[in-house]
Amino acid sequence: MSSWGVLAFLWLACFCRGTLSCPALCTCYHRRGEVICNEVPLTEYPTVGLPKNTTLLTIQFTNITTISEEHLSATPLLQGLHLYSNRLQTLSPHLLRGVPHLNTLDLTGNKLGDLPADVFSHAPLHSLVLKNNLMDKADAEWLPGNSSLTWLDLSGNLLTKIPTALLQKLPLLENIDLSNNRLEKIPANSLELMTKVERLSLQGNKLDTLDASVFQSTRNLTYLFLSRNKLNKLPQNLFQQLTQLSHLGLDDNQLSHIPPGLLDQLSSLDDDGLDLTGNPWLCDGKVEYLWRWLQKNKKKAFLSENITCAGPQALAGRSVLSLTESELNL
Structure with a gap:
């Protein structure tokens, strides 16, 4: 060679x-x-x-x-x-x-x-x-101001505050997962630049209430998960702008009533798209709105027969759907 x-x-x-x-x-x-x-x-x-x-x-x-x-x-x-x-x-x-x-x-x-x-x-x-x-905090300085991020998952950490400064640098986000942290409050302006977000998970935190305007800018939301929090009261117009929402999880909270009109804007919910199970519903006169909504939208409620009364004692364990007008004193 x-x-x-x-x-x-x-x-x-x-x-x-x-x-x-x-x-x-x-x-x-x-x-x-x-x-x-x-x-x-x-x-x-x-x-x-x-x-x-x-x-x-x-x-x-x-x-x-x-x-x-x-x-x-x-x-x-x-x-x-x-x-x-x-x-x-x-x-x-x-x-x-x-x-x-x-x-x-x-x-x-x-x-x-x-x-x-x-x-x-x-x-x-x-x-x-x-x-x-x-992580007990998510810093805005992690990412540049011109970030192209569309998917951010911070679930399963130790966050006690929603990372507002970070989220406001990420206007292209489509999916945000903040589930299973220790969040107690969501400031009203936290999501104001999240106009493209389609999926938001806040389940498994310590939220007990939500500001009426918190979802005002997130009009493209199709999935919203608020399960396993401590929500006991919801503003009447909370979901007013969410006309694209197909799935809403409110299960395993502390809701005893919801205000009249709360669910009226959610015409795009899929079948089984709303989960209200695992709440201590109080089946008195104030449950009338929920009762009437379920009568008209039974298919949209996940396991609708499992949405049950925690009180009064005479109705405890009964499905809200099964109640009669006389039992609700209507």
């Missing part, structure tokens, strides 16, 4: 070895640019051996505790990064500066608390999932 032939062979061997590299304990699918490190004893981010053409990286159920800008710079073409259920405690500032194509970042099930400013800047994120971590 000529010297040129030898050189060509060596170059090709090195090239192939480089493009087909893969970190130890991980699986690489080179053709589709995907790397998966699943349930392996990794303690450090697997930078060595990561193919530079990686576009999708999943690292889950490992012992990795930190991740830095330098780590991610090893895969400059990355578009999706999924880091489920590791032991991440810290993220470096400017974390995404080396991945200018990243649009999806999922950090579910880690141990993240305080995060540095600009941690999620420098990449065109569309989806950011921070579910089931240890």
Whole structure:
């Protein structure tokens, strides 16, 4: 073999070895640019051996505790990064500066608390999932003012206040999940720039009431989940602007009555689209509006027969639908 032939062979061997590299304990699918490190004893981010053409990286159920800008710079073409259920405690500032194509970042099930400013800047994120971590605040400085984020999941954290400043920087949001936190109040202006939001989850918090104007700007809402709170009273015009709403969860609250007219604007509810179960309904004269609404809209109420009276004692356990006019003293 000529010297040129030898050189060509060596170059090709090195090239192939480089493009087909893969970190130890991980699986690489080179053709589709995907790397998966699943349930392996990794303690450090697997930078060595990561193919530079990686576009999708999943690292889950490992012992990795930190991740830095330098780590991610090893895969400059990355578009999706999924880091489920590791032991991440810290993220470096400017974390995404080396991945200018990243649009999806999922950090579910880690141990993240305080995060540095600009941690999620420098990449065109569309989806950011921070579910089931240890965050007691969500800082507006995490993201740039021109963020393209459409999906934000902060569920399962320790938030006591709705992150108004952060949300007001994200006018393109379509999905916001703040469920299973410790929210006690939603300021009236918190959602005023959320004109594109279609899905809002606030279930599993400590809300006992809502401002009458809180949903005034969210006219594109189709799914609204308020289940498992402490709501005991709702303003009459609370849902007046939500003419696109198809699903509304009000189950497992402390509602004994709802004001006349509350549900009248919700003409777009799907069948089984309204859940009112698990509330202590007081079946006196004030339940007339709910009773009449259920008579006309039985199909729209999820498990309508399970919407039952908590009192008075003579009617306890009865389905609201089954009551008669005489029993309600109408």
